[in-house]
Amino acid sequence: MTRHPGFLLVAGWALLNGLLLAVLAIYGESATALACYGIAVGLLALAALAVLASSVRGPREHTRYRLPVRPGSAVLPLAAAAGLAVLAYPYGWWLLPIAAALLGLSLALAAHDRAARPRRSR
Amino acid sequence: MRQADVFGEVFAVELIMAGAVFLAVLAAVLYAVLRRRAGAAAGPSERAERPRLEAAYVAVLAAVAVFLVVYTALANHREHRTGHVGAPAGPPAAPEVVEVDVTAFQWCWTFRHPRPGGAGATSGTCRAEEVPTLVVPTGRPVRVELTSRDVIHSLWVPELRYKMDAFPHHTNSFTLTLDEEGRWLGRCAEFCGYRHYAMHFWLRAVSPGEYERWVAGHQAAAGGAA
């Protein structure tokens, strides 16, 4: 297990939270509060599993870094799409198609960047 | 004024402890600044940790924490003990509980006295002279049933060192016992909008006899108005 220290950290931390949640339940807190904490502990457990999966799949990730060599141009339209999407809440749903168009643009840019197959550097 | 007494005692204890800790840390920082400055000190210590000292220190911290947890929890329970309406365990000689219904609203208060006697409502606009007064007798437990008509407010009488939130669609209750006659300003502590800053009331404690007269007068006034 010491081969997966990252997993151990996140899982241990989630466990500590689980313990505190159990004590809260003993104190008889309302279901709302327990559900809130319970979901968070669940999220942390999922995070621990994600770290474990990555750790098992590539235990020596630090010797082979993936370097982004292209600028993140796809990110800008994606962020704009997200911005318009939340603005649809005050200003109406008509903004959503525009957000969707920007999302499409972002995906196209990302696909364009990905088009050439990744290669190893020499 | 159980709340104020408990507050005073616990606050004094925690203030003394906090003061001692603060002075100790400040002394350590000043010592380091004066005696460990580059000009004065021989050289930095090579010692990376002192696990045994640290373990002993953690034990002391834990003991302090346990003391505080238990002590303050007991204080909290002491503060909220007794005075429940119709509590069967209450001593037979206990004075009759006065019930007061308090309704907070934007931006003032309404006080009703359903039991005993059943005086009508006191309210106001909390503007200029229209600050409502909650009249209660001294020496008798006052059971406050607190709710709100619109948003969340909070009933706070700073001199009593106590507050409780007023929720819509929910009633909170607590018991006050006032030992002495007097008049104290009450405020809204939870932000509630435009006139939050002016949402004041008066809490007036009068002798039981005067309270009875007040209730009778108020009943008459309420009846006359009806």
Added chain:
Amino acid sequence: MSLTGTADVEPARHRPAPAPGGWLGWLTTTDHKRIGLLTLGTSLLVMLGMGVLALLMRGQLAQPEEHLVGPQVYNQLFTMHGSGMIYLVMTPFALGLGVYLVPLQVGAPVIAMPRATLLGYWLYVLGAAIMLSGFATPQGAHSDGWFSYPPMAARTYTPGVGSDLWIAGVFLATTGVILMAWAVLWTALRKRAEGMTMLRMPVFSWSMAATCLMVIGAFPALLAALALLAAGRVEPAVFDSNLWVIGYQHLFWFYGHPVVYVMFFPYLGAVAEVLAVFSGRRFFGYRGTVFALLVFAALSMSVWGHHMFTTGQATNDYYSLTSILLLVPAGVEYFAMLGTILGGRLVFRTPMLFALAFVPQFLIGGLTGIMVGTPVLDYHAQDSYFVVAHLHYVLFAGSAFGLFAGFYLWFPKATGVLLDERLGRWHFWLLVVGTNLTFFPMFFLGYAGMPRRVVTYLDGDGFGLLNLLSSCGAAVLAAGMTVFVVNLARAALRRAPRAGDDPWRGHTLEWATSSPPPRLNFDAAHPLPPLTSEAPLLDLRRRAADEARGAREGRGAREGRA
């Protein structure tokens, strides 16, 4: 040029990625250092703006029954000051520090998920713009405080579109912060250089790891709370049920307490680095500190109900238990910080001044935190100026001092130039005086019965003198921050001396590379040193000194024999 999206390389012979120039290059950068700097710069700008709002408030409160601004405006001021400082300044700045420094400190050439990090920055910027744009709407900005309890924040009582923009903006900015936290956490967990074991990570990187754990565990609750609030603004019947009114408070504070530690840990980490470097020694009690940070962070997830002691709808005993237990890990942190300086050889440069002031000042926030974590005391202190004083001692006298300690420490690393020491001292002393003059009187105001979030008070309340003192303090703070801006402007106009790679004799990996670091953090001219402990450069210097001494003694011995 190839269109490759990503390329796998071995760190020993990595190929520098093309560094695009110009504005667009910055705005679409995948370099964690640039994203970090963008985040830090943006949040610093917002900080100055939010500070101006605070000055307006202090102006209004300086005298009883003043009419500088009316309640309508005042309510917007405290709402935007509080939510701006929390959502848009202290939290993103903390994560920005992590984005910039954690890859460097763990010896990685890049951050994990650089595009997600960049997206996080942009969501934060857009969220900030949307939230602040409320000021430009007819009814003005949101006005219900940073925790915006329903039903007050429902459309019935706060109809303005500024509130909707606030919800949308906070949602977006918080999503961005969560993305950054994932990237930083993943970097610390999975991208450490070979030989950089978990227990060789510097204290700052550990504090970031603990911070990011809290972000990923607790921040989704804020998104849920905002969604609930948005739903309630569309359908008012939602808040006719007490379940959702109190449920909102649980959701909000489940985020709202851990965020306090998110706004504290990274700055504590910065202070730890500064204390060690300017004491010329290893940080004392490293393992205890790391363990305490993690326990601290876990406990902080379980204390949220202490914000709800007066609701009559929380198990006060439990939240009081966990809140008071916090003093154990906090005490361990103090043990380590004091141990470091008590066994050090102190050099008083600007970062050290801020770090040293952090220690007693934050302590005031912490000790009064125990008080407001005690239900019988909180029944009086809750929602009063006592709490305002407490939280500003934590977040300003504590965290902001840690922020400036870190700022002065790492500024030369990020820019290659030194800030002016004399102006730094002025900044420091004005801030110390201003902070304590502004916030200490507030304890007495709260104790005497002044509620928070009041636009004014009556002459008869007797709050006038203390409020005047506090407002004078705010003016001193403004002067201090002006000196800071002047210092930055001076550096920007290239009137500042070059810093060199390691101006402070640092301990951690970022000081082994150039200032500013190359695109991939370490290169042939600046290779990774041997990773021997959490302070590899200190080890290196000591080994060099030992060898020099050994050589000298060896020579002496030979000469003696001869």
